[in-house]
Amino acid sequence: MADQETVVRTDRPIVVDGSNHIAGRLSSQVAKLLLKGNRVSVVNCEKIMMSGTRSNHIKEYREFLEINSVINTKHGPVHPRRPDTIIAKMIRGMLPYDRKPSGKSSHQKLRTYIGSPKELKSIKKIQFEKAKIKKSPSNYTTMGELSRVVGWTE
Numbered sequence: 001m002a003d004q005e006t007v008v009r010t011d012r013p014i015v016v017d018g019s020n021h022i023a024g025r026l027s028s029q030v031a032k033l034l035l036k037g038n039r040v041s042v043v044n045c046e047k048i049m050m051s052g053t054r055s056n057h058i059k060e061y062r063e064f065l066e067i068n069s070v071i072n073t074k075h076g077p078v079h080p081r082r083p084d085t086i087i088a089k090m091i092r093g094m095l096p097y098d099r100k101p102s103g104k105s106s107h108q109k110l111r112t113y114i115g116s117p118k119e120l121k122s123i124k125k126i127q128f129e130k131a132k133i134k135k136s137p138s139n140y141t142t143m144g145e146l147s148r149v150v151g152w153t154e
Contacts, residue, residue, distance in 0.1 A: 013039040013111070017125040019047040023090060023143065025131035031094035034106040041111040041120055042091075045084040046144030049133050054141045061150050081152045083143035084112035 014033060018026060026048060033040050050057055069075045080086045091110060096103035113120070133140055 012123065013041045013120075015120050015123045015125045016040060016042045017116075017127055018042050018044045018087070019127075020133050020137065021048055021128065021131040022133055022140075023048050023050050023087065026128065027087065027090045027094055029128045029131055030091050030110070031106075034091070034095065034109055035102065037106075037109075039109045039111075041113065042084075042087060043113045043116040043120060043125065045087045045112050046114050046142065046147070048083070048087060048143045049137065049140035050143065050146065051133075051140055054145070057141050057146055058149050061146060065150060081147055081150055082114070083147045083152070084114050086143060086147065088112045 016026070016030060026042075030040050030042060065079050067077065067079075069077075080089050088110060091112075092107050095106050097107055
């Protein structure tokens with residue numbers, strides 16, 4: 001249960017457990033850690049929550065998926081459907097990715113995972129109190145639910 005101010009820069013990656021965190025708040029906290037020069041791994045991306053109504057999220061994401069190239073749909077943009085890639089792209093949006101070299105190098109230090117891989121199980125996982133959900137989990141939509149509806153097959 002650490003806050004971003006208490007985390008110092010280390011050579012080992014900082015492992016953040018995404019369970020029961022709000023997506024936007026978690027992404028901004030992770031982006032701050034990345035800009036400080038830390039390597040960050042986010043585990044359990046399918047358990048990250050999105051506030052708002054489930055039907056509204058699904059409708060907005062389906063509209064987002066309809067955006068593609070007029071000339072050739074293979075040329076993009078490519079829309080993520082897996083929970084870990086959605087979170088990685090959300091964090092990338094909070095970094096100065098296209099504007100500064102520090103944003104691109106920070107994004108390269110980010111790893112996102114579905115579940116928790118074997119090599120990270122032994123490392124202590126942190127959670128951000130500011131990003132935790134306040135209400136019952138039934139009031140939120142998980143990234144896993146949203147991803148399954150828009151085309152993610154496990």
